[in-house]
Amino acid sequence: MLKNLLYTALLLTFFGCSNSKNECESEQVNPNGESELALLMRDLHQNTLEIKNYLFLNDSIENNLNSNLIDEFKSNYQSIKTANPTESNLRDDGIYNGYADLYINSVDKFLNDKSQKNYNSMVTNCIQCHQQFCLGAIGKINKLYYKK
Numbered sequence: 097m098l099k100n101l102l103y104t105a106l107l108l109t110f111f112g113c114s115n116s117k118n119e120c121e122s123e124q125v126n127p128n129g130e131s132e133l134a135l136l137m138r139d140l141h142q143n144t145l146e147i148k149n150y151l152f153l154n155d156s157i158e159n160n161l162n163s164n165l166i167d168e169f170k171s172n173y174q175s176i177k178t179a180n181p182t183e184s185n186l187r188d189d190g191i192y193n194g195y196a197d198l199y200i201n202s203v204d205k206f207l208n209d210k211s212q213k214n215y216n217s218m219v220t221n222c223i224q225c226h227q228q229f230c231l232g233a234i235g236k237i238n239k240l241y242y243k244k
């Protein structure tokens with residue numbers, strides 16, 4: 097038991113370190129400009145924040161905001177599988193796509209039932225992928241959680 101725990105801790109440390117290189121937030125100076133995927137991620141962040149504000153915090157500016165917002169979100173979220181990333185080998189080993197599918201499934205679930213629970217599961221799936229590929233943005237994503 098104790099051995100298992102130690103082993104897990106070691107693994108976590110190992111992965112934690114090997115991934116901490118993967119800073120990915122906008123401070124990064126990218127001579128070729130921002131990737132399509134990075135821009136898409138910013139849009140998704142904004143869409144998700146607005147959905148939270150509208151659905152759960154009653155920050156309704158216009159009455160039709162809701163349907164426009166959801167439409168924009170719908171046209172964005174599946175593109176995480178196709179948008180061009182900064183690192184061209186991002187999708188090579190299939191791990192990214194696995195996390196992308198998990199995220200897409202949780203969005204589908206949320207779109208069918210816009211509950212707070214389904215909303216927060218989506219955010220959890222953003223974070224799970226980021227733990228593997230992009231630690232830098234996690235603090236920002238954490239703020240998307242809806243907390244009562």
Ligand code: HEC
Nearest residue numbers: 121122131133134137141181182195196199222225229233
């Ligand atoms: C399947 C994996 C995956 C999922 C799911 C995911 N991300 Fe990302 N995210 C990435 C990767 C990889 C990058 C780096 C993109 C690049 O540089 O091309 C990134 C970059 C970002 C960035 C930084 C963009 C910039 O300014 O450079 C933000 C913010 C972000 N994601 C937010 C989110 C949010 C919010 C969600 C959920 C709505 C989400 N991500 C879901 C993998 C993921």
